Amino acid sequence: EEQEEDVLRELRLFLRNLTERLMLDRRFKAFVKPVDIEEVPDYLMVIQKPMDLSTLLSNIDEHKYVTIKEFMSDADLIWQNALEYNPDSDPADRHIRHRACALKDTMRVIVRDELDKDFQRVCEEIRESR
Numbered sequence: 001e002e003q004e005e006d007v008l009r010e011l012r013l014f015l016r017n018l019t020e021r022l023m024l025d026r027r028f029k030a031f032v033k034p035v036d037i038e039e040v041p042d043y044l045m046v047i048q049k050p051m052d053l054s055t056l057l058s059n060i061d062e063h064k065y066v067t068i069k070e071f072m073s074d075a076d077l078i079w080q081n082a083l084e085y086n087p088d089s090d091p092a093d094r095h096i097r098h099r100a101c102a103l104k105d106t107m108r109v110i111v112r113d114e115l116d117k118d119f120q121r122v123c124e125e126i127r128e129s130r
């Protein structure tokens, strides 16, 4: 009903704000756009489910996420993919892994500190009712 749509509108506002803040952070520049398959032709041989911050933003606008858990499943792909694609000990791999870990921790801290637990539960109830 309408009150449910009010809740989901507020969730989308939170998710857009979170995603936009991550996109503005210089550390996460490599995660803003999809990996360019022309530049990195082997990427799709290693990574089954590519994800990036601009794709998250499009998904939000397409009402893909009803709970924070669903959003975090996609958002976690970004840093998980980076750790998988960059496993070596060379400095370039270590550098992007460091940024992937910073992305993971930054997202979790913002969600823990800024998303109300009761609000999260209301979103879960809506998902279970559909």
Ligand SMILES: CC(=O)c1csc(NC(=O)C2C[NH2+]C2)n1
Pocket (backbone or CB within 6 Å): 030, 031, 035, 081, 082, 083, 085, 086, 092, 093, 096
């Ligand atoms: C988004 C992502 O995970 C990404 C973009 S470039 C890259 N890795 C490299 O450019 C090389 C460093 N060793 C391979 N990883």
